[in-house]
Amino acid sequence: MDEFPGSEAHPGPDHQEDRRLFLKQSLALAGLTFTPFPFQQADGAEPPLADADKIPLSLSINGTKRRLAIDPRSTLLDLLREQLGLTGTKKGCDFGQCGACTVHVDGQRVLSCLSFAIMQQGKKIMTIEGLSNGTQLHPLQESFIKHDGFQCGYCTPGQVMSAVSCIREGHANSEAEIQEYMSGNLCRCGAYPNIVKAIMDVKTGGQAV
Amino acid sequence: MSNANLPEPSLDRVDGRLKVTGTATYSAEYQFKNLAHAVLVTSKIAKGRITGLDSKLAEAAPGVLAVISHLNSPGVPGYPSVKQPAERAPIGTAFRVFYDDFVYFSGQPVAVVVAQTLEQARHAASLVQVNYQTEKHETDFEANLAKAAVAQSVQRNKTSPFQDYDRGNPDAIKTAEVKLESTYVFPTQHHQPLEPHAIIAVWEADDKLTIYDKNQGVKSAQGNLASTFKLPRENVQVNSPFIGGAFGSGIRVWPHTIAAVLAAKKVKRPVKLVLGRELMQTSVGSRPFTVQKLAIGASKDGLLTAITHEGIGQTSTYEEHLERTILATRAMYACPNVSTRYRLLNLDVNTPTWMRGPGDATGMFALESALDEMAHELKIDPLEFRIRNHADRDPERNLPWSAKSLKECYRIGADQFGWNKRTLEPRSMERNGLLVGYGMASSLYGFHRHPSKAKAIMLADGSVVVQSATMDIGPGTGTAMTQIAAKMLGVTPQKIRFDLGDSSLPDAPGQNGSATITSVGSAVHVACESLKKKLLALAAAMPGSPLANSRFEDITAKTGRIFPIANPSAGISYSEILKYHRLPQVEVTEESKPGPERDQYSMYSFGCHFVEVQVNPLTFEVRVTRVVTCADVGKIINYKTARSQSIGGIVGGIGMALMEESVMDHRFGRYVNTDFAGYHIPVHADIPQIEVYYVDQPDVYVNPIGSKGLGEIAIVGVAAAVANAVFHATGKRVRQLPITVDKLV
Numbered sequence: 001m002d003e004f005p006g007s008e009a010h011p012g013p014d015h016q017e018d019r020r021l022f023l024k025q026s027l028a029l030a031g032l033t034f035t036p037f038p039f040q041q042a043d044g045a046e047p048p049l050a051d052a053d054k055i056p057l058s059l060s061i062n063g064t065k066r067r068l069a070i071d072p073r074s075t076l077l078d079l080l081r082e083q084l085g086l087t088g089t090k091k092g093c094d095f096g097q098c099g100a101c102t103v104h105v106d107g108q109r110v111l112s113c114l115s116f117a118i119m120q121q122g123k124k125i126m127t128i129e130g131l132s133n134g135t136q137l138h139p140l141q142e143s144f145i146k147h148d149g150f151q152c153g154y155c156t157p158g159q160v161m162s163a164v165s166c167i168r169e170g171h172a173n174s175e176a177e178i179q180e181y182m183s184g185n186l187c188r189c190g191a192y193p194n195i196v197k198a199i200m201d202v203k204t205g206g207q208a209v
Numbered sequence: 210m211s212n213a214n215l216p217e218p219s220l221d222r223v224d225g226r227l228k229v230t231g232t233a234t235y236s237a238e239y240q241f242k243n244l245a246h247a248v249l250v251t252s253k254i255a256k257g258r259i260t261g262l263d264s265k266l267a268e269a270a271p272g273v274l275a276v277i278s279h280l281n282s283p284g285v286p287g288y289p290s291v292k293q294p295a296e297r298a299p300i301g302t303a304f305r306v307f308y309d310d311f312v313y314f315s316g317q318p319v320a321v322v323v324a325q326t327l328e329q330a331r332h333a334a335s336l337v338q339v340n341y342q343t344e345k346h347e348t349d350f351e352a353n354l355a356k357a358a359v360a361q362s363v364q365r366n367k368t369s370p371f372q373d374y375d376r377g378n379p380d381a382i383k384t385a386e387v388k389l390e391s392t393y394v395f396p397t398q399h400h401q402p403l404e405p406h407a408i409i410a411v412w413e414a415d416d417k418l419t420i421y422d423k424n425q426g427v428k429s430a431q432g433n434l435a436s437t438f439k440l441p442r443e444n445v446q447v448n449s450p451f452i453g454g455a456f457g458s459g460i461r462v463w464p465h466t467i468a469a470v471l472a473a474k475k476v477k478r479p480v481k482l483v484l485g486r487e488l489m490q491t492s493v494g495s496r497p498f499t500v501q502k503l504a505i506g507a508s509k510d511g512l513l514t515a516i517t518h519e520g521i522g523q524t525s526t527y528e529e530h531l532e533r534t535i536l537a538t539r540a541m542y543a544c545p546n547v548s549t550r551y552r553l554l555n556l557d558v559n560t561p562t563w564m565r566g567p568g569d570a571t572g573m574f575a576l577e578s579a580l581d582e583m584a585h586e587l588k589i590d591p592l593e594f595r596i597r598n599h600a601d602r603d604p605e606r607n608l609p610w611s612a613k614s615l616k617e618c619y620r621i622g623a624d625q626f627g628w629n630k631r632t633l634e635p636r637s638m639e640r641n642g643l644l645v646g647y648g649m650a651s652s653l654y655g656f657h658r659h660p661s662k663a664k665a666i667m668l669a670d671g672s673v674v675v676q677s678a679t680m681d682i683g684p685g686t687g688t689a690m691t692q693i694a695a696k697m698l699g700v701t702p703q704k705i706r707f708d709l710g711d712s713s714l715p716d717a718p719g720q721n722g723s724a725t726i727t728s729v730g731s732a733v734h735v736a737c738e739s740l741k742k743k744l745l746a747l748a749a750a751m752p753g754s755p756l757a758n759s760r761f762e763d764i765t766a767k768t769g770r771i772f773p774i775a776n777p778s779a780g781i782s783y784s785e786i787l788k789y790h791r792l793p794q795v796e797v798t799e800e801s802k803p804g805p806e807r808d809q810y811s812m813y814s815f816g817c818h819f820v821e822v823q824v825n826p827l828t829f830e831v832r833v834t835r836v837v838t839c840a841d842v843g844k845i846i847n848y849k850t851a852r853s854q855s856i857g858g859i860v861g862g863i864g865m866a867l868m869e870e871s872v873m874d875h876r877f878g879r880y881v882n883t884d885f886a887g888y889h890i891p892v893h894a895d896i897p898q899i900e901v902y903y904v905d906q907p908d909v910y911v912n913p914i915g916s917k918g919l920g921e922i923a924i925v926g927v928a929a930a931v932a933n934a935v936f937h938a939t940g941k942r943v944r945q946l947p948i949t950v951d952k953l954v
Contacts (some may be wrong), residue, residue: 073328082246082327087238088231090453092403093486097885100403128231137229145225148853151683153228154404154453160229175898183892186885188403188454189683190860191853192896 059120061086062130070117077101077112080127088128088157092186099185102158102165103127109165111184128157131164139207140164140198147198151189159185163199164209172203219849220702223688224451224681233451236423237407237483244409245274246327247472247482248334249465250320251491252312255346255878256557259310259319259339266336267322272329274476276337278320282307283474285467286439298527300361300555306467312341313527314559315879316491321468323476346557348878350498350523351394357521357552360529371531374539376605377546381515385506389582393503393575394945396870397523398496399489400564401890402682404453406493407483408466410473419446422466425459426719427712428678433462438470450710452682456861457563458493459682460721465492487883490871494562498523499534501575505582506546511589513544513598516579520572521552525560529553533568537653537925538576539605540813542598547605557878563721565861566921569654570928574865574946577650577929582942588633591933592623592649603811611810612908614841615651618817621902622649626819626837635940644824646938649817652840652926656812656917657724660802661732662715665694665740667795671769671784673700675736676708679729680720683857684920685850689726690733692846693914697737699766700783707733715798723814723918726846731801731912739797745771748781751789755779801913810910814922816840818859818930824938829953831935833863837900840922843908844915855901855923862927864891868947 054069061084070079077094080086080103089112092100096114103112104126131138140163143149150156162185166172171181178196187195202209227233252259264276277283288305295309306318320337324330347353363369382388409421418440424430427447435442452459469482484492499522506515520534535549564570584594599616602609623629631647632638638645663677675694681687687707695702708714717729745764748756748771755773756764765774772780787795806812821835836859845851868889874881882888907915928946935953936942943952 071326071328073332078327081238085240087234090231090235090403091237091405091483093405093885095486095884095886097486098403132230137226141226141229144229145221148222148225148849150225150228151685151850151853151857152402152404152452152454153224153233153683154235154402156228157231179893179896183894186403186890186892188401188456188861188890189853190857190891190896192860192891192893193856193898194853196893196898 055118057118057121059122060124062125062127072118074117075113076103076115076117076120076125079117080112086127086129090154090157092155098155099162100155100158102161102185104161104165109162128161131160138164139202139205139209143198143202144195147194147201148191149195149198150191155185155187159187159195163195166199167203167209172199175200219847220688220692222685222850223691223702223707235404235407235451235453236409236421236449237481239409239421241409241411241479243478245323245325245476245478245480246330247321247323247469247480248330249318249468249482249488250322250334250337250339251488252315252317252319253339254312254341254343255315255348257312257341257343259312260342261340262320263338264320266338267333270329270333270336272325273322273333274325275323275472276320277307277323277472277475279307279309283471285437285471287437300527300529302527304464304527304560306464307471313525314491314557315877316488316559318464318468321472321482323472323480346878348556348558348873349875350500350554350556353554353556354500354521357554360531360553362529362531370536371551374549376539379546379548381546382504382506382517385514386508387583387586388504388506389579389586390504391579391582391944393501393578395499395501395571395574396946397498398564398865398869399871399888400456400458400493401489401888402454402456402458405484405486405489406458406463406465407481408469409479409481410469411479412473412477416440417444418470419448420470421448423452423455423459424449424462425452425455425680425682425721427680427710428716429719430462431712434470437467445712447712448710449680452680455682456565457567457721460563460719461494463493486885490880490883491559494560495871496564496567496571497530497532497561499571501534501572503575503579505579507583507587509587511587511594511597513542515546516544517548518572518576519550519552521554523558523561524553524555525558526555528560530561532563532571534572537569537572540603540811541576541600541651541653543600543604544598565858566654566925569921569925570865573650573652573926574928574932577926578932578944581648581929581933581936585635590633592619592628595619595651606811608809608811611806611812611910612841612843612906613813613815614904614906615815615817617904618815618839618841622817622819622837622839625900625902628819631937635937638938640823644826644938646822646824646934646936647819648822648930648932648934648937649819650926650930650933652816652818652922654723654814654918654922654925656727656814656911657722658727658731658803658912659718659724660800661717661728662798662800663729663732663736664715664796664798665736667740667744667783667787669784669787669793671700671782672704673698674706674708675733676714677717677729677732678712678714679709679717679725681709682720684725684854685847686720686725688850689730689846693730693733694737697734698741699771700769704769723920723922726916727912727918730846730914730916732799734913735801736797736799739799740795741766741771743795743797744783744786747790747795748786751781751786754781756781806910812911812917814840814842814917814919816922818927820930820934822931822934822938824935829950831867831948833895833931834897836897837902839902839904840919841904842919842922843906843911843917845903845905846916851903851919852901854919856899858920858923859899859927860891860896862924863895863931866928866931866946866948870947
């Protein structure tokens with residue numbers, strides 16, 4: 001990954017992406033997943049992606065516009081963690097099954113491990129590092145501390161990012177609804193009841209999220 | 210009784226802010242220039258030999274720095290040289306990485322690829338071609354049951370607790386008035402912490418190694434690596450301040466750690482290796498597949514007369530993993546005639562390891578299910594049956610308990626749960642067309658305390674640093690230790706910093722066996738007490754000191770000020786003491802260790818769980834709708850974090866009861882459900898609100914702080930409570946976990 005500092009990126013789309021975006025991304029990924037094996041590894045010859053050139057990518061991360069040159073194989077998660085040093089976003093499974101890697105893309109919660117970085121052209125990415133307002137924690141971060149909504153803390157950034165979306169999407173109207181709409185975020189320490197309380201507290205407190 | 214559900218003025222986690230902002234740094238997240246990435250190549254067969262390993266394509270791939278296998282390993286100085294001709298490792302040999310061409314289990318590391326970037330390493334790893342000579346493997350536990358035998362290590366050790374045990378008359382079971390005999394099957398389960406195991410290995414010099422590693426004991430990891438690589442202990446530095454869960458998977462140093470250290474040696478750069486989720490099942494141990502045969506005898510009026518408990522656990526062909534499976538049965542109930550047997554079965558799998566409540570969670574599933582079955586047979590309420598057979602002394606060691614409030618736990622739990630609303634007959638309760646069942650189980654876990662050291666430092670500004678090489682895999686070690694120090698020193702928690710997870714700090718045990726609060730908490734307590742005494746002496750030496758001639762018993766401290774109890778206004782602040790003596794800091798290091806009390810008392814944590822399930826009578830979908838748990842773990846240090854730990858144990862127990870099973874395809878000797886889509890753990894929607902209660906009375910015999918372990922007891926017994934509730938709801942007894950729909954229809 002190389003970065004070209006100080007250059008202006010393409011402006012990102014301002015409209016809110018809808019659920020179709022996720023479907024499109026998923027289908028694109030599924031296409032890659034189901035690419036026939038011989039195409040990926042033809043008769044001992046080097047597969048086509050092995051020698052890939054870096055591809056330019058412009059996007060906004062936590063309000064800062066970045067122009068990067070990336071390996072087209074990089075997921076958004078690996079771009080954040082391995083190349084930009086934004087390790088607050090966690091890798092739990094790398095298969096889109098645990099939610100630890102949840103970030104916001106154009107305001108929607110997205111599994112960054114299932115999103116290729118090159119698909120984020122012009123998009124606005126928000127990670128846990130960008131959630132608080134300087135030293136002022138986001139209300140959900142405060143609430144997670146108050147209700148002890150974690151133990152080891154590894155799933156926590158993903159839980160918090162998902163919780164923000166859960167409230168914004170209007171899916172935090174009852175404990176049962178929160179449980180349903182947060183079920184993509186696994187917690188092996190078992191902090192679920194505390195997380196639900198933390199979200200409910202912010203929702204009923206009426207704070208802006 | 211103390212209700213952990215009520216708002217308590219508990220200290221919030223001291224590292225909470227770091228965790229919710231994503232700034233807590235876990236093992237794979239340290240930044241290095243020149244960092245290289247490693248990806249493992251693992252065996253595709255379960256038993257055989259590697260006949261060829263072609264790495265040419267991989268080595269030629271862009272960015273690749275090295276491909277390391279047994280053919281070109283830089284070598285591990287602590288391994289013996291390979292015998293000629295090579296032979297399989299005998300039982301009792303820790304797995305040796307890239308050592309020879311033998312394959313012991315599917316998923317064994319056979320090579321590691323190191324490249325400039327993760328993407329390059331991952332791709333190149335797919336290009337390594339390994340050829341094998343396959344041998345017939347045995348991975349099917351039940352098919353090989355007849356081969357189970359007494360462990361070799363037990364045969365050599367006549368005082369091993371796993372020797373055959375008989376109390377009273379071993380034949381009493383044959384003449385019991387009422388007798389039940391059942392077999393309970395516990396599948397292989399995996400820890401699956403959300404953070405995959407990860408390491409960054411850095412050779413600072415030829416004889417100096419630093420690792421940033423996910424483990425549960427920096428000191429034991431340091432010692433292991435020092436002997437494996439033949440380095441002076443002080444030349445190995447292990448940094449592990451944040452661990453994203455482990456539950457036992459981080460107690461040992463595993464092959465991938467050695468592979469990363471070897472890789473860093475080979476490429477002379479820092480190397481990062483993160484296990485993919487798919488490798489977590491074959492790289493860091495498991496709860497072993499275990500079959501238990503339990504026979505239980507009772508009189509018609511509900512007194513236990515005999516129990517025989519045989520446990521057979523799975524292990525690898527190269528190591529013997531023993532765990533407490535049958536031991537709880539000897540101590541749990543007042544039963545005059547008890548026999549236990551423990552056997553191992555060596556299979557072509559990776560070695561199992563300790564997983565939360567090791568052995569006890571497995572054994573208590575069988576024992577507490579059997580108690581429920583007997584209560585049903587005798588038409589006695591299951592809770593009443595347990596109370597009738599309560600052990601007032603430890604029947605195994607014939608010693609008094611150091612403290613035991615199990616009956617109080619039963620009372621609190623039953624009251625809060627509403628156990629008296631339970632009807633005796635199975636399938637007799639309904640709600641909204643769904644079957645309802647109430648189940649309960651007891652819980653126990655042995656008390657463990659190990660020698661531990663802590664350093665306490667008073668700084669010139671009155672702030673305090675406390676240090677110990679202990680760990681926090683999630684329970685909130687730093688928070689509890691800060692509270693213990695704050696209470697002893699009379700300093701607000703905000704002025705205290707607690708350092709852990711660093712092998713250069715004073716000696717402490719790893720975080721396992723529910724021993725951290727009991728061991729390290731005691732060390733912090735005595736270190737802070739000693740520091741306070743030292744500061745009192747310094748204060749007494751000041752001219753005109755109001756503390757001159759004060760005895761330690763006569764003084765106290767609050768908000769950083771030390772003063773006579775009789776005259777609170779005549780105090781001196783810690784910062785004034787250091788200022789007068791012109792000291793930048795005052796420090797002490799103290800050790801705390803167990804004494805002869807272990808021979809005078811039998812020490813356990815006790816508790817119980819009450820579970821309500823709803824079962825759909827058509828689909829047999831089981832949902833846990835309510836849980837009440839109560840524990841007697843001595844003095845509670847922090848209600849908020851203790852409650853979270855109890856809840857976490859319940860959640861793990863619900864997973865154990867209803868979902869978790871690592872399924873192996875025995876044609877290939879390979880696990881097939883190697884991700885969270887296949888290996889199910891509870892999600893938000895599976896878990897109801899959980900009520901937690903503690904007796905909260907100090908156990909005055911165990912240690913200076915009166916606290917016992919909580920981590921394991923939180924999960925022990927939960928699976929049985931769920932199974933018993935399912936039986937009560939449906940009338941169907943499931944003795945093979947997990948309780949899935951196919952076993953109920």
